[in-house]
Amino acid sequence: MKYILYIGNKLEKHGASPTGVDTLPAHLMQEGYQVKAVSSFQNKFLRLADMLINIIRHSRSTELILIDTYSTSNFWYAVLCGYTSKFLNLPFIFILHGGNLEERFLNSDERILDLFRSARKNIVPSEFLKNRLHKFKFNNLVSIPNAIDLHLYPYKERKNVKPRILWVRAFDEVYRPELAIQVLEVLIRDNLDAELCMVGPEKNTDLQSLKILVREKDLPVRFCGKLSKTEWVDLSEEYDIFLNTTSIDNTPVSVIEAMALGMPVVSTNVGGIPYLIEDKTTGLLVERDEPEVMAAAIKLLVEQPELSHLISENSRAKAESFAWDKVKVLWRELLV
Template identity: 45%
Template sequence: MKKTILYLGNKLASKGFTPTGIDTLGPQLESLGFAVFYASSKRSKPVRLLDMIWLIFRYREQADYVLIDTYSTQNFWFAYVAARICKRFRLNYIPILHGGNLPQRLKGSQKASYFLFKNACQLVAPSAYLANHFKNAGYSNVEIIANALELNSYPFKFREELQPKLLWVRSFAAIYNPMLALEVLERLLDEYPNAQLCMVGPDKDGSLEACKMYALSKHLPVVFTGKLEKSEWLNLAADYDIFINTTHIDNTPVSVLEAMALGLPIVSTAVGGVPYILKNEETGLLVVDEDCDGFVKAIGRLLTDKSFVQNITQNAQDHIKQYDWNAVKKQWSNILS
C-alpha cells in the first residue's frame, strides 16, 4: 500500500522564484509511487503559513509522514510551528535541513530547535556539513541524503580552451553576495579585456537592482537574464567556461552540483557546506569569503593551466555521480516505507 506524504515548503517556482527542495524532491517521490500533497504555493508568507497549518489539519488522518523543508532564517519558524501541530496530532514529521546557517540557529534558538528536532522521527541532511553539526549538538537521528539530480538531464561538456566567460546562478540576495561577482569581473578586465559575466536568477531582496546599477555605472560587460527555466540555463551554460559561487552562507548549493555535472570548472567561497561537496584543488577551487583577489587569482589559474582544469572537471564528474536520483532514491524509499 503506497504511503501518503504531506510536503511543507516554499513551492514558489511557478511564481518566478528559484525552485527549492519541494519543487524537485516532491515529484521524484511521486515517481516512486508515493501520494504527495503540497503546501504551499502562496506568495504571502503569512498566508503560506496558514495554508501549511490548514493542510496539516486536513490530512492529519491520511498523512503517513510530513516532510518539512527547514531553513535557518525566518522560515525556520514555519518549520517550528508545523512541528508543534504535527506533535499535537501525533504525526511523523521529518525536517529536511536546508539552511546553511542552521548551526547558528541551534545556538540562537535553543528551545525551539530542541522541540523541532528532538520530536522528529528522522532528520535528513543533504551533506555531512549539517549532519556533523547536528550530531555534535546531540541529535543522533540524522541521515545524509544528497540533493538528487537527474544527471541524464545535464550534458557534460569538456572545455578544451577556456575563455574568461563567467557564469553565476543564484537568487539575487545579500547572503549570496552577487555584488562580489561584479567586483571580480571588474578586476578581471584589467588582465583579460575580453572577460564577461552572465548572472542568472530572480531578485529576492533588491540586490538585482543594486547589481544592475553598479554594472551600469562601471560599464561592465554583464548580462542579467532574470529567472530562467532549468532547461534554458542549462543550454546557456554551454556558452560559458567558468562557474563562480560568491555566497556568504551556504549548505549544499544545487547550482554548484549542477555546474559540476555540466563540466564547468568552479571557483567558490569556502563557506558552510561548500567544502564538503567541492574539494579544493581536486574538484574545484575554494577562496575565502569576500576575497575578490582570491577569485581573480583562481580564475587566472584556470585560464592558464589546461591540465589542471581537465583534472578537476573529470574529478567533479566522477564525484557528482553519487547525487544521481537513481543512487539516492533507495534511501528515501527506506525512510518512508
C-alpha cells in the same frame, strides 16, 4: 508507507528558485508514493495558514509529514508545523536546509530543540551540516544529499577555457552577487577578455543598483533574470567557468548542476562547500570576500588547460553521486 504530506515554500511559480518541495514530490511519486505538496501562497500569513490547515485536514489519511526547514524567518513555519503534527500524533520528518541553521539552533529555546529531537528523523543534505548539528544532541540525524536528474545536464569537456563566467543564484545578500562583479573588474584590469552572465531571481538585493553600477563602469555583464533549468543549462554552453561567491552555504544544487555540466567551479570556501569541492581536484576554493584571489583562481584555469580538464572530468564524476537513481535508494530506506 504511501501517503505523504510535504510542507514547504512552493514558490517557483511566483518567480522564486525551485526548492525541495518543488522537485522532490515528483521523484517520490515516480517511486509509487502519493505526495501532496503545500504551500504556494505568496503571502506569508496565508502560506502558514495553508500549511497548518492541510496538516489538520489530512491528518487521517497522511502517514508522514515532511517539513522543509530553513534558517531564515521561514524556520518558524517548520516549528509550528512540527508542533501541530506532534499534537495530532502524526509522524514528521524535518528536512534541514541552509548553511546557517547551526546559529539558528544556538539561539533557540530548549523546547524547540526538543521538538527536533522528537522528530522521526532530521534529514541533512551533507556531512557538513550533520557534523555541525551533533552538538544539539539530535540523535535522529540522517544524511540524504540533494538529488539532480543527471540526464538533464549533458557533460561538456572544458579544457582550453576562456574567462567566460556564469553565476547562478538568487540575488540575495548572502550569495554576494556584487563580489562576482568585483572579480570581473579585476580580470578586465589585468587585460583579460572576460565576461560575466548572472542568472537568478531578485530576492534581498537591490538588483537595480547592480545594473546601474555595471552601466556606469561599462562592464560586460549580462543579467538574464530567473531562467528554467533547461534555459540556463542551454545558456551554459556559452560559458566555461562557474562562479560561486556565497558567504554562507550548505550543498548548493546550482553548484552540483554546474559540476555535472563539466564546468570548473571557483567558489568561496564556506560552509559545506569544502565537503563538496576538493581544491584543485573538483574545483578551486578561495576565502570569502577576496575578489583578487578569486580572479587569480580564474586566471589559473585559463593558463593551465590541464588543470581545467582535470577539474572538468572530476566534477562530472562527483556530480554523478547526486543522481536521483542513487539518492532514491536512501529515500526508500527511510520511508519503509
